[in-house]
Amino acid sequence: MCGIVGFTGKDQAVPFLLEGLQTLEYRGYDSAGIEVLSPDGGLHGVKCAGRVATLKERCATANLLGSTGIAHTRWATHGAPTDRNAHPHLDCSGRIAVVHNGIIENFRDLRAYLSRNGHTIVSDTDSEVVAHLIEDAWAGPAQGDLVAAVRNAVQRLEGSWALAVECADTPGQLVVARKGSPLVIASDEHGAYAASDITPLAAITSHVIQLEDDQFGLLRDDGSVTVYDKDGIEVAEPSTIDIDWDASAATLGGYADFMAKEIAEQPEALERLLEDRLGEHGVELDELSLSREQLAAIDRVYLVACGTSYHVCLIAKEMIEEWARIPVFCEYASELNYKDPLVTDHTLCVIVTQSGETADTLAAARRMRALGCNVFAITNVLGSTAARESDGTMYIQAGPEVCVASTKAYTAQMVAAALLALRLGYTNGTIDRAEVERHFRNLQAVPDLMREVIARRWQDKQAAQLFRDAHSSLFLGRGVNATTAYEGALKLKEISYLHAEAYPAGEMKHGPIALLEKGFPVVAIVPADHVHEKMVSNIQEVIARGASCVAVATDGDETVASMCQHTLWIPACPEELVTPIVAVVHLQLLARYVARSRGCDVDKPRNLAKSVTVE
Ligand code: AGP
Numbered sequence: 001m002c003g004i005v006g007f008t009g010k011d012q013a014v015p016f017l018l019e020g021l022q023t024l025e026y027r028g029y030d031s032a033g034i035e036v037l038s039p040d041g042g043l044h045g046v047k048c049a050g051r052v053a054t055l056k057e058r059c060a061t062a063n064l065l066g067s068t069g070i071a072h073t074r075w076a077t078h079g080a081p082t083d084r085n086a087h088p089h090l091d092c093s094g095r096i097a098v099v100h101n102g103i104i105e106n107f108r109d110l111r112a113y114l115s116r117n118g119h120t121i122v123s124d125t126d127s128e129v130v131a132h133l134i135e136d137a138w139a140g141p142a143q144g145d146l147v148a149a150v151r152n153a154v155q156r157l158e159g160s161w162a163l164a165v166e167c168a169d170t171p172g173q174l175v176v177a178r179k180g181s182p183l184v185i186a187s188d189e190h191g192a193y194a195a196s197d198i199t200p201l202a203a204i205t206s207h208v209i210q211l212e213d214d215q216f217g218l219l220r221d222d223g224s225v226t227v228y229d230k231d232g233i234e235v236a237e238p239s240t241i242d243i244d245w246d247a248s249a250a251t252l253g254g255y256a257d258f259m260a261k262e263i264a265e266q267p268e269a270l271e272r273l274l275e276d277r278l279g280e281h282g283v284e285l286d287e288l289s290l291s292r293e294q295l296a297a298i299d300r301v302y303l304v305a306c307g308t309s310y311h312v313c314l315i316a317k318e319m320i321e322e323w324a325r326i327p328v329f330c331e332y333a334s335e336l337n338y339k340d341p342l343v344t345d346h347t348l349c350v351i352v353t354q355s356g357e358t359a360d361t362l363a364a365a366r367r368m369r370a371l372g373c374n375v376f377a378i379t380n381v382l383g384s385t386a387a388r389e390s391d392g393t394m395y396i397q398a399g400p401e402v403c404v405a406s407t408k409a410y411t412a413q414m415v416a417a418a419l420l421a422l423r424l425g426y427t428n429g430t431i432d433r434a435e436v437e438r439h440f441r442n443l444q445a446v447p448d449l450m451r452e453v454i455a456r457r458w459q460d461k462q463a464a465q466l467f468r469d470a471h472s473s474l475f476l477g478r479g480v481n482a483t484t485a486y487e488g489a490l491k492l493k494e495i496s497y498l499h500a501e502a503y504p505a506g507e508m509k510h511g512p513i514a515l516l517e518k519g520f521p522v523v524a525i526v527p528a529d530h531v532h533e534k535m536v537s538n539i540q541e542v543i544a545r546g547a548s549c550v551a552v553a554t555d556g557d558e559t560v561a562s563m564c565q566h567t568l569w570i571p572a573c574p575e576e577l578v579t580p581i582v583a584v585v586h587l588q589l590l591a592r593y594v595a596r597s598r599g600c601d602v603d604k605p606r607n608l609a610k611s612v613t614v615e
Helices: 014-027 052-062 107-116 128-139 146-154 258-264 266-274 292-297 307-323 359-370 385-389 408-427 433-455 457-467 480-496 505-510 532-544 558-563 576-597
Strands: 003-009 031-037 043-049 068-074 096-104 159-167 173-179 184-188 191-195 207-210 215-220 225-228 240-242 300-305 328-332 347-353 374-379 392-395 472-477 499-504 521-526 548-554 566-570
Touching: 003 014, 003 096, 003 159, 003 173, 003 215, 014 031, 014 052, 014 068, 014 191, 031 052, 043 052, 068 096, 068 159, 068 173, 096 128, 107 128, 128 146, 128 159, 146 159, 146 173, 146 215, 173 191, 184 215, 184 225, 191 215, 258 266, 258 576, 266 408, 266 433, 292 408, 300 307, 300 359, 307 328, 307 347, 307 408, 307 480, 307 576, 347 359, 347 408, 359 374, 359 385, 374 385, 374 408, 385 392, 392 408, 408 433, 408 576, 433 457, 433 566, 433 576, 457 548, 457 566, 457 576, 472 480, 472 505, 472 532, 480 499, 480 521, 480 576, 499 505, 505 532, 521 532, 521 576, 532 548, 532 558, 548 558, 548 576, 566 576
Parallel strands: 300 328, 300 347, 347 374, 374 392, 472 499, 472 521, 521 548, 548 566
Antiparallel strands: 003 068, 003 191, 031 043, 031 068, 096 159, 159 173, 173 215, 184 191, 184 207, 207 240, 215 225
């Protein structure tokens, strides 16, 4: 949720810290702050409500000098997004500074304890207690050893954290700690760096240390790094990951915003994912950690995720049930965590998570694993917690997704799910090799179909005018494209703040039809498929009530075009199950144009954060 960066070295810290925060801003952007150990021996910083851009402006006049520092961009959980609640937080002496990502669940008890013992807490956050606990430990049992002080403080915490800590009395050192929230470390000849994820570090190195839960890192200004376990024993071989994309992958590269860039990147992302997948097992999925016999024995599949990734599950259910004939249960991770799932000895649990750090999804995966399921992760982020904690991981290789609204991860995850479905079907004998190849070729056709849709984006721009002054909207689809309607509505809501409801079109008459009135915008996903005629009837019901209809329809469908105000054309798709992957591109584009016409920041919608690391 929040973004953390730290640096200690020979160079000035502020340039890296501010650039690093900028790249991590998608993790949270309601306030930001920086604290640097200056040559006068004291900590000096700036923090403010608002974006990193505001912090940069303030820093330009603050003249912060020093080669050790920490910085933070926040997504508020405890305490409003104000200057006072922005990180870093200091201890009473002002000589220890802390940035935190996660939630300290027992912070109320700790605040009360610290207050009773003479500490003055100045913010409303859960995080500030950490600085005061370190202050106590520093003066007490740790006897001036910063790693020991952080270790001692952390023992009193409940919840999740990634921490970076600096102390005016240990110049040239930073200490980091992790439990449940990601943190990576890098070093080069200029010094040592810490960050919430690899994006700020990609320009520095292709090799990073990934801190594990309950580990601590000591970063020194000569670039050396030591990792310790919870008992303070040095870890001989900390876990590392290689960054396989270059730093420019996380830059705008000439696009107006990351959403536009990421929509445009979809065809290449899918091509990468499909490369070299056909083989002796039908579809090659070496990422699965199950033998052929274990795979063939799978008798049910749980698909678990949140938000857009949950919509991937709904599509994946259709694919697995049709191609592999295995019953599938789709669950919101946040719901599954409070249910009693119907797990058998042969249940496969698939978690779908772009970030690999969504707290609800991770909690559900841990639970399903504890119940005996093999857990398979479909994720985008290399070395993410989902990948590390699962039995098998398929990376969708979509490259960094910076825009908070997921686009390329959505379509790549659908393709990954399709590959899994084909592998399951081939292994259990419900589809033969010729069928696998036919479906695979159909998937291979998708990137070019998407390119065609992207080239037609002017249609979305025109249709967006219908929504600019609307107060609500309705998205309708049937069969597999009911999910396309859900995803289209979610995209519109999250980036344009326009209410959008999505329904299976046949259900409209049971309630949502009451919303319709003259000019009310309705989006109908009506490709050429086996429910096309039913959708046409639903569109009739919409226009009979004076509502305005935008259709996503297949080239040449004049019946639909003649009924609707706008038609967003998709080329004919080779099979029904791939239509959602193509059709959704129009809805991504539509949402973006609507958001821009309403003056919204499409990449950083209000109240949201890219990876939701709190339950
Ligand atoms: C997508 O546009 C959303 N921002 C959100 O619903 C997201 O898909 C959800 O939070 C799950 O994230 P994950 O895929 O990283 O687990």
